[in-house]
Amino acid sequence: MTSSDSQIGTGVQILEVAPGFEGQRIDNFLLTRLKGVPKTMIYRLLRKGEVRVNKGRIKPDYRIKEGDLVRVPPLRMTAADEPVPLAKGLLERLEAAIVHEDKGLIILNKPAGIAVHGGSGLTYGVIEAFRQMRPHCKEIELVHRLDRDTSGLLMIAKKRSMLRHLHEALRNDGVDKRYMALVRGSWPASRKRVDAPLQKSNVRSGERMVEVNPEGKEALTLFKVLRRFGEFATLVEASPITGRTHQIRVHALYAGHAIAGDSKYGDEDFSKEIRDIGGKRLFLHASDLKVTLPDGEVLAIHAEPGEEWQAVIAELLNDGSAVSAKP
Incomplete structure (x- = not known):
């Protein structure tokens, strides 16, 4: 049945x-x-x-x-065919964020502050919005996730066959994802990798946290310095080789360089200084994505973070202490 x-x-x-x-x-x-x-x-x-x-x-x-x-088991729920009507402004914002679309795949530069799906008190997210925006795509699904406060490249499959292909690619290191992060202090050029196992735990409030723990799952992130802003901050590129929850955020903290605007794993004094120059978001952005499509085409996409991020970087550059990383 x-x-x-x-x-x-x-x-x-x-x-x-x-x-x-x-x-x-x-x-x-x-x-x-x-x-x-x-x-x-x-x-x-x-x-x-x-x-x-x-x-x-x-x-x-x-x-x-x-x-x-x-x-x-028996459930009580709302009718399946009654989607929550979403604001026209949000739908237009997400439509404008699309950087690639073909018959099987959508890639968008997700703005910070928008969840990828509803739940935990939210009635909607990116996937619910795209189901309304593409009602003819009956098999539309998220390929992977980004934290609500993380911006950047997010893949949405329009067909089940594309979803299966990309899930297989993700499981077999067939997707190259790179992030940009603004972190506290001067990240040393010699610190190119953080290899530390991660474990999920619940704090007293019930909030899910992730911590470095020898009993956790193996986790590896590669880091590269992009630009230093004196001893105050560093712009780094982070490449997660494994895909653990909050991996980049926890590995950055473990290395002693918390990400700006991170309310869970950050440094509040550093985040406040960034807020004071206009940075009221988490400074983690999925900037680059490289994947081979089912037809063999290699898709490589770069997406810049939004205006708020750019404005903060400009302020730090105006400070006069920025130093480009050596190749």
């Missing part, structure tokens, strides 16, 4: 994984199928083991297989 949208909210649902959907994480699969169900509810069900696959318990990072039978 396969459930339909009309059954949502009427009792137990059995969702059968159709061909072309295999390889997705179970949480992403449920977010797609259970329209109107809050993300927090889906994760709570997974944590409690109330979602079963082939009658067995699974973890939230389980990757579904073709033919899997996913049992979902």
Whole structure:
């Protein structure tokens, strides 16, 4: 038996994984199928083991297989076909942020402050907006994620085949992603890598944090100095070789050079000085993306950060203490 949208909210649902959907994480699969169900509810069900696959318990990072039978307990939710109407200004802003679009892929230069998906008190994000902006694209999905406060290049697949191809590329180091970050102090040119395992933990407030811990998952980030602003700050390029949550932010802190505007892992005094010259955002930006498409074309895209970032860099340059990094 396969459930339909009309059954949502009427009792137990059995969702059968159709061909072309295999390889997705179970949480992403449920977010797609259970329209109107809050993300927090889906994760709570997974944590409690109330979602079963082939009658067995699974973890939230389980990757579904073709033919899997996913049992979902009774739920109360809003109707699946009633998307939250989004402001015209937001839709226009996201449309203007697109830097590449073809029949299977959208890449946009996501502004800072916009979540990639709804949840945790948010009714919408980038993916909900694009489902309204491209209603004919029935299979549209996020390929990967960026933190809400991080700006930069974000891939959205318009077809299931593109999503599978790019997920495979991400798993096999077939995607080169590079970030720019403004960090505290003078980053030494000799510090080219941070290799430190990361582990997620919950603080007392319930907020999820990530920390360097020998018991964590291996994590490697490569760093390169782009420009120094005296002893005050450094603009660096960060290349995450692994893809852990908050990896660049925690590795920068671990190296002793917290990222400007980072409310979780930053240095408040440094962030305040950056705010005083107009920088009221997290100074982490996904600037470069290189990936091979299914037809063999190599797509390489660079995107500059927004006006606020540029204005802060200009202020630091006007200070007269900036020094370009040696090649």
